[in-house]
Amino acid sequence: MSRIEKQNVKTDVLTRTVFIAISLTILPILLSCERKTTGPEAIELLLNGQVEGGFFHPAYWSQYVYPFSARYEYELDWTQAEYQSSSHALMIRREGIGDPTAFACWSQEIDVETGSLTGKELHFSAAVRLQNVSGEGIYLNAFADNSAGETVASAVTQGTHTITGWHAWTMYAVTSDPLPEDVCRLRIYLIMPGGVSGTVYFDDLSLTVEE
Numbered sequence: 001m002s003r004i005e006k007q008n009v010k011t012d013v014l015t016r017t018v019f020i021a022i023s024l025t026i027l028p029i030l031l032s033c034e035r036k037t038t039g040p041e042a043i044e045l046l047l048n049g050q051v052e053g054g055f056f057h058p059a060y061w062s063q064y065v066y067p068f069s070a071r072y073e074y075e076l077d078w079t080q081a082e083y084q085s086s087s088h089a090l091m092i093r094r095e096g097i098g099d100p101t102a103f104a105c106w107s108q109e110i111d112v113e114t115g116s117l118t119g120k121e122l123h124f125s126a127a128v129r130l131q132n133v134s135g136e137g138i139y140l141n142a143f144a145d146n147s148a149g150e151t152v153a154s155a156v157t158q159g160t161h162t163i164t165g166w167h168a169w170t171m172y173a174v175t176s177d178p179l180p181e182d183v184c185r186l187r188i189y190l191i192m193p194g195g196v197s198g199t200v201y202f203d204d205l206s207l208t209v210e211e
Contacts, residue, residue: 042123045110045186046207052086054078061090062107070102074192084127084169084203092138092192093199105191106202111184114147118181120209124155125173126190126202130166133198137164139191140172142207146182153179158191169203 047060054061063076075093083089090106124142140163144153155176157163163172190202 041211042208043211044206044208045112046188046205047108047110049205049207050086051078051088051090051203051205054088058088058090060108063105064107065104066102067099070099070104073098073102074104076104076106079201082129082201084129089129089201089203090190091199091201092190094192094197097195097197099194101194103191103193105189107190108188110186110188110207112186114184115181117144117179117183117209119178121178122153122155122176122186123173123206123208123210124175124188125171125204125206127169127171127204128163129169129201129203130163131199132166133164133192133196133200135164135196136193137162137196138200139163139189139193140174141189141191142174142176143187143189144176144179144183145185145187146180147184152183153177164196171204 048054048058051058051061053059058078065071065074065076073094073096077091079089079091080087082091092104092106094104122142122144124140126140128138139156139158141156141158142154143151146152153176155174157172157174160174161172186207188207192200
């Protein structure tokens with residue numbers, strides 16, 4: 001075999017080796033991409049769920065204390081002191097219980113086209129960090145309303161999960177029953193109810209339906 005022929009054989013072997021190596025690298029990626037597109041995709045309905053957007057206040061989120069006379073019992077903040085991802089989280093702090101009927105919350109309302117969510121389930125999740133949260137703990141509640149203002153479905157931790165005490169960042173998730181055809185508004189509440197004190201942080205919130 002001539003030197004030129006030997007060189008061609010070496011080149012052919014090298015080319016095949018490189019092709020096999022590239023194929024073994026790309027094939028799992030292609031299969032992974034294919035698997036991701038076969039199932040239903042989640043549609044995110046919550047605005048600013050990562051609580052990063054805003055200017056002095058988190059965009060799309062509202063805070064509320066009831067009654068107004070209890071406003072000095074609570075501290076609600078868009079904070080950088082604790083967070084699970086990026087640089088911000090929502091916080092509620094209450095150091096002592098004055099009015100046992102009072103409560104504080106972060107909330108968001110989302111208008112949707114009537115009928116667009118018919119038969120779909122709401123999947124509501126949030127990362128929560130607790131510091132000395134007492135009593136019955138905090139609630140993560142999502143409600144679906146019809147055009148008459150009636151609540152027709154919900155995905156809530158109230159009565160189903162006890163979120164209290166001390167713990168590091170933990171993800172909680174709840175799911176609603178299939179939504180009726182007349183849903184036109186969604187409401188989200190992150191609540192520290194009456195009789196509860198301590199500090200809670202919320203981050204990485206999500207409200208989705210499957211496409």
